Ligand SMILES: Nc1ncnc2c1ncn2[C@@H]1O[C@H](COP(=O)(O)OP(=O)(O)O)[C@@H](O)[C@H]1O
């Protein structure tokens with residue numbers, strides 16, 4: 030499998046007046062043209078890992094790694110300008126809440142075409158055609174109408190699809206989807222997952238799918254890494270989830286509700302300090 034991304038000993042730290050916050054503490058994994066899930070509870074460092082790969086760590090954060098390589102490009106040594114030109118074009122990230130990611134005063138069509146035109150020399154007419162085709166690809170039924178709307182005029186689910194269309198318009202080789210479906214209801218979630226799945230299989234895109242939902246991730250991804258307190262505690266094939274060794278992963282599996290099962294009391298995850306060591 031072609032190697033798309035190599036992350037070796039990635040660390041993200043935030044110096045504060047009261048000490049250093051270690052958000053990511055030595056994360057390593059590789060990615061080919063496949064679907065990799067990153068799961069872990071809130072605060073375990075999933076988003077910070079994604080942002081570091083994107084080059085979107087806030088300025089006061091310190092990112093180090095033994096290796097951070099995208100398709101032969103050393104992401105740590107290239108200039109900010111080179112980084113920006115990769116972003117959106119070859120590497121894209123879908124964030125949790127479309128409300129914060131879309132510009133409220135610009136029509137949806139304009140946002141998508143401008144994203145395309147910053148990365149590719151295309152005429153306005155061609156950009157429009159491609160934006161409409163992309164809206165259709167993310168299963169927006171009336172692309173011509175939605176094209177003219179502002180973000181607040183569409184539902185959350187539609188906003189999320191627009192966001193995905195915008196991220197995919199330039200045809201990225203790597204997509205980092207950070208809890209892209211958490212804000213959506215279940216049926217829309219499945220639609221969005223199907224769209225991303227299709228892009229992996231049809232375009233050979235690599236996908237990092239971040240979620241706190243272990244069951245969703247394991248049904249959708251090829252491989253899963255489990256994070257706890259800024260570290261990878263376990264890496265598994267999604268199909269082998271039931272053989273998970275780490276007590277945290279086992280705890281997550283055990284805490285997931287099963288439809289039709291009535292468990293009293295509900296199990297709670299009993300965290301051990303040594304998991305974070
Ligand atoms: N700008 C920041 N300054 C200081 N700490 C941060 C900052 N952003 C995130 N963190 C810390 O990094 C840790 C990991 O956060 P995050 O990657 O967002 O977790 P997750 O996405 O798994 O919920 C958290 O403990 C959070 O408090």
Ligand SMILES: [Mg+2]
Pocket residue numbers: 075076077207
């Ligand atoms: Mg997060």
